[in-house]
Every structure is written in C-alpha cells, then in structure tokens.
Amino acid sequence: MNCKSVIREISNFIDGALEPAEKQELERHLDHCEDCKIVVDQTKLTIDVFCDSEPVELPSDVRTRLHEALRRKVKENTQ
C-alpha cells in the first residue's frame, strides 16, 4: 500500500471499516511512513476536538423565544 492509498482509506481506517487484511496492510505502511502516521494521528485528533467540544450556552433571548413558542404550541394542542 502506498501513501496515496493510505490517504484514500484513512476515513475507513479510523472508522474501523476496513477488512482485516487491508487494515494490516495499512498498519504496516504506518510502521515505516512517518508522514502518513502524522496524517492519521492528526485526523483522529481533528475528529476528537470537534466531538469533545461542549455546545455553547444558548443565548437567553433565543431560549426565551423557543420556550414561548413551545408554550403557544402546547396551548393550541390542548384547546
């Protein structure tokens, strides 16, 4: 497996979606290719930082409007 093939399969590798033989071949490439290893590690970290990021607090005016709209909807449904 060459560098181009590794990059093409990087998502499937990270998602655990490669066949065992392909996975082994890719891992063998990573053992001796520092550049591809950096890309794999940094791509994983890219996903992690987004996945781990906490949603920001909902602005209070936005929250107020949302809950008021829901209250009206509930009232409509119960009338």
Add this chain to the structure above:
Amino acid sequence: MLCVTLMDGKARRWPDIGPVPLLSATNPHRLPSGIAKEDEHLLVAAAKRGDAAAFEELVNRYERKIFRLTMNITRNREDAEDAMQDAFLKSYAHLKDFQEDSRFYTWLVRIAANEALMRLRKRRPNQFSLDEPIEGDEDLMPRELEDWGPSPEQRFAQTEMQEILSDVIDKLEPDFRVVFVLRDIEELSTEETAKTLGISVPAVKSRLLRARLKLRQKLNRYFKQGGTN
C-alpha cells in the same frame, strides 16, 4: 405530578416536585438530577401521552446541542435560531409519528438538520448542492505536515478552542461541512447521514474523507508548534 409506565407495565410516580408552570422560560421546570439520561424513552412515552413537562425536559436537555447543530450547518445566527425553533415545534407536532426505532435525539437531529439545510439552500442557492460530483483524489494528499506537539486540547482554553473550531468549520465548503457535522459531531451512522441528506453511502464517505482532511489542514495553522494562537 409526572407519571411514567415502565417496561414491566407498572405505573410509577416520579417524585412530587410541586406545581410546575407549563413551559416557563424564566423558571423552566427541571426534573431531579438523579434521573439518569437513560430515561429518554420514558420522557418520550410521557410526552406522547400529552405530558408537556416531559417534552420540555427533552427540550431542556437538547436545546444547546440542537442550536450548535443548526449553527454548524447554516453558519448564520438568524437561520440557526429559526431552524432550531421549527425543529422542536415539528418534533412536538409529529411526536406521535416517532416510531422509536432510533433514539429520540437522533430523530430530532434529522428534523433539525433538514430545517437547517432548507435555510442553507435558500440562502446559498448556487453555493450548496449535495448533487455535485466531487473532484478526483489528486488534491487529497495532505500538505503542511507539522508536529502539533503534545495534546493541543490542553494548550487552549475552552473558549479559545471554541473560536478556533468555529473559524475552521466556517471555512469548510457547506457540502463537506454538513456531512462532517452529522457524522462526526452528531455521531449519526453513515447510513443515517445518507438518509438525512438524501445522498448515497459512498457519497457520504467520500465527502467525509475530504472534510476530515481539509479540517486537519485548517487546524494545522493553530495546532502546529508555535502556530497562530
């Protein structure tokens, strides 16, 4: 008082927390914190029976995440607010149609994503199309391979990190961004993402690969040792 019917068919009462104002924004009713997140299906069942407080608890639980989702897709505050509000209103109106073959949150994400996509298409009719074929893989080879040092997550304060992530995702093309948001931030499966966006599974995979590589490249500016802070 809230009352839920559990799997064993026995109706049990939740703790009496006194009179609860219906959907009050200034004094939102919150259930005791001891009730675990795994109770989502109980809240959904109660909401389906018309328990507005149970639905409100679901809203309280997910409003921040749904706003993040609609902001990430639209990248426009007004559109994100409208999409979030309409998503909650539609989920309330169609709650009886929810078959519970997935988590309520996943169902909600799909509704909110559709609301956000509709607004994105309206605002950028010529810039956003998931039907466009994507380019070959010549441009996939990463450039700028630099050491990010130990744990970039610890080098930045939370608010600083949020600004960085907001900046880089803002610069990602919308058709890559929506796939990344649904797959990697909301953690929908590839199949769920494909279904939500109305594209094929290979199209999701292809866009996800490019989105991940492009974001890595954009983060390099911030995360490389001695990079822009």
